[in-house]
Amino acid sequence: MQTAEAPGSAETSEFDDVWVVIPVYNEGSVIADVVAGVLPTFRNVVCVDDGSRDDSAEQISRTAAHLVSHPVNLGQGAALQTGLEYALLQGGSEYFVTFDADGQHRVQDAAELVRAVRDGGADVALGSRFLGGTAHVPWLKRALLKTVAAVSPAARHLQLTDAHNGLRVLNRPAASQLKITMNGMAHASEIVDYLARSGLEVTEVPVTVLYTDYSKAKGQSLINGVNILFDLSLRSRRTP
Amino acid sequence: MIIQAILLVIAAVFLLLFIRNWYSVQTRALKRLAFLIFIALMVVAILRPNWVNSVAHKVGVGRGTDLVLYALAVAFVFVSVNTYFRLKTQESRFTELARVIAVRDATEMNAKRLGRPVVREALGREASAREVPAHEVPAHEIPAHEATVAETPVREARP
Numbered sequence: 001m002q003t004a005e006a007p008g009s010a011e012t013s014e015f016d017d018v019w020v021v022i023p024v025y026n027e028g029s030v031i032a033d034v035v036a037g038v039l040p041t042f043r044n045v046v047c048v049d050d051g052s053r054d055d056s057a058e059q060i061s062r063t064a065a066h067l068v069s070h071p072v073n074l075g076q077g078a079a080l081q082t083g084l085e086y087a088l089l090q091g092g093s094e095y096f097v098t099f100d101a102d103g104q105h106r107v108q109d110a111a112e113l114v115r116a117v118r119d120g121g122a123d124v125a126l127g128s129r130f131l132g133g134t135a136h137v138p139w140l141k142r143a144l145l146k147t148v149a150a151v152s153p154a155a156r157h158l159q160l161t162d163a164h165n166g167l168r169v170l171n172r173p174a175a176s177q178l179k180i181t182m183n184g185m186a187h188a189s190e191i192v193d194y195l196a197r198s199g200l201e202v203t204e205v206p207v208t209v210l211y212t213d214y215s216k217a218k219g220q221s222l223i224n225g226v227n228i229l230f231d232l233s234l235r236s237r238r239t240p
Numbered sequence: 241m242i243i244q245a246i247l248l249v250i251a252a253v254f255l256l257l258f259i260r261n262w263y264s265v266q267t268r269a270l271k272r273l274a275f276l277i278f279i280a281l282m283v284v285a286i287l288r289p290n291w292v293n294s295v296a297h298k299v300g301v302g303r304g305t306d307l308v309l310y311a312l313a314v315a316f317v318f319v320s321v322n323t324y325f326r327l328k329t330q331e332s333r334f335t336e337l338a339r340v341i342a343v344r345d346a347t348e349m350n351a352k353r354l355g356r357p358v359v360r361e362a363l364g365r366e367a368s369a370r371e372v373p374a375h376e377v378p379a380h381e382i383p384a385h386e387a388t389v390a391e392t393p394v395r396e397a398r399p
Contacts, residue, residue: 061353066350067346067353068343068350069342069346070339070342071342072338074338074339078338081339082342085343086343089343089347183335
């Protein structure tokens with residue numbers, strides 16, 4: 001509804017048909033800044049507050065971002081799916097960006113990904129930490145992510161270098177087909193898996209991930225990889 | 241020993257059910273049949289405890305009690321797996337429900353916070369000190385620093 005602007009109006013910008021989806025869980029201290037960083041480039045932002053126990057929702061409601069609140073905590077995958085469904089309902093939405101709430105992504109990278117989908121003919125663009133220089137990625141994280149990308153059949157099929165990057169852009173057909181069922185952190189692999197089966201055109205774009213102290217402290221622990229692998233192996237085998 | 245073969249087969253069947261569809265019609269029928277057989281065996285074991293012992297000897301288990309223990313272990317695994325899948329289904333329904341509620345509430349709330357296009361248009365016609373007609377200014381276009389939207393729901397009041 002919000003984006004039904006008259007084309008050519010003085011206020012329209014290149015990214016009026018883009019919606020940025022930010023899943024938020026207990027990010028009260030940074031979310032307002034992250035949103036403020038995104039809004040000048042992308043005017044359509046929807047933050048999905050995943051039942052945070054801190055003041056995230058209040059922080060978001062002070063910004064000009066749309067706020068969707070899960071009544072209870074459901075997990076990041078569920079929050080992403082909710083945000084995408086909300087954004088799909090908004091008139092004029094064509095491109096959907098998934099963006100992490102901890103400030104680890106750069107807005108100019110998101111814009112680059114949108115251009116890759118809009119002008120590059122791809123349906124989906126995924127951010128990759130490893131296409132450009134990898135110096136900024138901590139070595140243990142680098143080793144783990146490279147391993148995941150190498151052992152995941154779906155990631156290999158798509159020839160991905162980074163299977164777990166939170167920065168993605170999907171066009172409308174790709175976003176409306178996507179049904180994230182893994183509520184927890186396994187959704188990243190689930191999305192890659194879906195893309196590999198879907199036959200959609202997927203491209204990777206080099207991005208820089210800002211490993212701030214905050215995002216490092218919030219990031220997934222390596223041991224959580226065990227949970228992710230368990231969830232995924234069950235799920236993917238049950239769907240023929 | 242026969243009991244090893246039996247238990248291995250049971251484990252294999254569980255694994256197969258686990259990774260294939262636990263909820264298919266055949267599986268459900270099988271589960272019910274297995275339950276009936278289990279009850280029948282239970283009744284037999286209660287009425288003729290010595291039969292259990294002789295069956296145990298035949299399949300290579302020392303005592304009837306051990307055989308019952310094995311049966312219990314199998315039943316436990318079955319219940320665990322069944323509960324796991326039931327919880328999964330429950331979780332996905334619950335998620336769907338929460339999502340519908342969240343999106344519905346948000347649509348209403350954000351329309352109030354950020355302004356509905358229709359509302360904007362109506363307001364824009366009567367009063368707009370700006371050069372750009374108010375209906376062309378998206379409500380969420382306001383820079384973040386002055387976007388204390390919650391406090392100023394009336395758009396055209398802005399300077």
